[in-house]
Amino acid sequence: MAIISSRKADPNPDPQNANVAAKKTPAAKKSAAQSAAKSPEDLLQPERQVEDTGKPEESLRPQRLKEYIGQKDLKEVLAIAIQAAQARNEPLDHLLLYGPPGLGKTTMALILAAEMQVDCKITTAPALERPRDIVGLLVNLKPGDLLFIDEIHRLSRMTEEILYPAMEDARIDITIGKGQSARTRSLPLQNFTLVGATTRVGALTSPLRDRFGLVQRLRFYEIDELTEIILRAAKILNTPIQSDGAAEIARRARGTPRIANRLLRRVRDYVQVKRSGEAIDEAIAAEALELFNVDPCGLDWTDRRMLSVIIENYGGGPVGLDTIAAATGEDNQTIEEVYEPYLLQIGYLNRTPRGRVATPAAWKHLGFEPPESQLSLLR
Ligand SMILES: Nc1ncnc2c1ncn2[C@@H]1O[C@H](COP(=O)(O)OP(=O)(O)OP(=O)(O)O)[C@@H](O)[C@H]1O
Numbered sequence: 001m002a003i004i005s006s007r008k009a010d011p012n013p014d015p016q017n018a019n020v021a022a023k024k025t026p027a028a029k030k031s032a033a034q035s036a037a038k039s040p041e042d043l044l045q046p047e048r049q050v051e052d053t054g055k056p057e058e059s060l061r062p063q064r065l066k067e068y069i070g071q072k073d074l075k076e077v078l079a080i081a082i083q084a085a086q087a088r089n090e091p092l093d094h095l096l097l098y099g100p101p102g103l104g105k106t107t108m109a110l111i112l113a114a115e116m117q118v119d120c121k122i123t124t125a126p127a128l129e130r131p132r133d134i135v136g137l138l139v140n141l142k143p144g145d146l147l148f149i150d151e152i153h154r155l156s157r158m159t160e161e162i163l164y165p166a167m168e169d170a171r172i173d174i175t176i177g178k179g180q181s182a183r184t185r186s187l188p189l190q191n192f193t194l195v196g197a198t199t200r201v202g203a204l205t206s207p208l209r210d211r212f213g214l215v216q217r218l219r220f221y222e223i224d225e226l227t228e229i230i231l232r233a234a235k236i237l238n239t240p241i242q243s244d245g246a247a248e249i250a251r252r253a254r255g256t257p258r259i260a261n262r263l264l265r266r267v268r269d270y271v272q273v274k275r276s277g278e279a280i281d282e283a284i285a286a287e288a289l290e291l292f293n294v295d296p297c298g299l300d301w302t303d304r305r306m307l308s309v310i311i312e313n314y315g316g317g318p319v320g321l322d323t324i325a326a327a328t329g330e331d332n333q334t335i336e337e338v339y340e341p342y343l344l345q346i347g348y349l350n351r352t353p354r355g356r357v358a359t360p361a362a363w364k365h366l367g368f369e370p371p372e373s374q375l376s377l378l379r
């Protein structure tokens, strides 16, 4: 089904929508040319890349709650939880953090451990395949320690079942022997805090989700917050920058601190080589990012392709997810979790029961004039 619709979707415009076929303006031609050249670097991917896991990324991580920029609501909730737990001399309640990649979930888990003055053990669900992996971690926790499990929606069922009593009553139930002679033994654990992180909160089973005392969502950052993050990072990296330069990078960073830091490093390289150490200002930042094919509002090849398929092949939509996935070569899940949240956030895409619709802002961004029929669809 998906394959059939993809064939139909890609090179041939939908005949039904042919009457609203978009007229190309010069800007549209430029955007098509840009989208033809897929950026070799994937600069705008919010996922971690090799460079991000190295030392520079670590040095940019804020260490304490007061250095953590943005996410005001989350910080407020956690500051109260920390203060209350400390006053009662108890560990923090279990916490589930969810939201798109690169928004600061791991950073927040490390900050919580620092604020509570406990150790943080970091792992990820795919590394906990066998029951003994999680048991080994749990029995070695010291009182109050924080256990951080990334991608927690990917836990195996057995591992998850071991976690239930661990989270609720600080114990694990271990079955010894097999068949009729099997016996269950209960092993006490130290009180600990589980911090789970996920990009897909909907994929968590409800028994697991219900065991978290705090469930918090991370939001995309505003331009002024990203500007502040970039100014802070530039200071740590010893890079002269003006605030209009930081704002220009921020506008292209898809609301994501990890991307903001990555773009800053690219602009820094550019300035070092082409402008021998000048301070980064708006013009230099724009010039450098243009060269790296980063669109003025941070759209990359896949975003532009998604929008251009909806607009050019389907007269603005609605278009099904399968069709969009096939036309971009990404799987449905990546489109839904990585690309769509930002396009929805900046108001370029709408999800309707019949499929995805490009908004007039998206038409304009790609250099097209939205037709009247499309405007009425959105009213
Ligand atoms: N609030 C913030 N203030 C300043 N810098 C931040 C903030 N949040 C994140 N960062 C920066 O962004 C980088 C990415 O953050 P982090 O690794 O915590 O994201 P994540 O949500 O865990 O991503 P993933 O889902 O891929 O694991 C950090 O190294 C840090 O430098």
Ligand SMILES: [Mg+2]
Pocket (backbone or CB within 6 Å): 105, 106, 107, 150, 197
């Ligand atoms: Mg992380």
